[in-house]
Amino acid sequence: MPMSELAKQVGMSAPSVSERVRKLEKEGIIRGFTIDADTRALGYQIRAMVRIRPLPGKLHIVERLIQERPEFIECDKITGDDPFLARLVVQSIEDMDVVLEALAEYAVTSTAVIKGTSVKRRLPPLPLRRD
CATH class of the missing domain: 1.10.1200 (Non-ribosomal Peptide Synthetase Peptidyl Carrier Protein; Chain A)
Known part of the structure; x- marks a missing residue:
């Protein structure tokens, strides 16, 4: 703008x-x-959130694998049983299976396909500044 x-x-x-x-x-x-690109227009029809729980002693391996897969477009470290929450984009369910199978030796995953977006990424309310 x-x-x-x-x-x-x-x-x-x-x-x-x-x-x-x-x-x-x-x-x-x-x-x-940044650029706000429509991943669907780029051919990535499937979007999903993946909770990832590394097997004991595999945390760093799993983190590296996530970082190396371009299909994971975002990943946060979170509290709770599953230390990673990742956003995944793929062209098909078969592609999603390939990505998740690459993690299967090192982690347990729980995947939820995104049906729609109620709130796009936005800024939080800005605090008033006193200059």
Whole structure:
């Protein structure tokens, strides 16, 4: 989005918005900009969330395997019995089986296919800043 469009949306001048964005980047609040690609348009018709529980002594191997598979587009370390929660995109159920079978020797997985998205990734409410 051009700064001029952002400026219109927030009721500020484009130079003010540009300066504010630079300041937020410098402070580390804005870490970068990204592209929001439609994985389905890229041919990945199946999206799934996978809970992954490494077998004893296999945590680091499993983490490396997740990092090496490009089908895992995101993975968080979480609390609870399953230390990894990963987002997976594949072109078919057969492709999903191939990805999960590569983990089977080292981990137990629980997979839920995503039917739809109720809330897209968004920012949390921003705290008021007192400058």
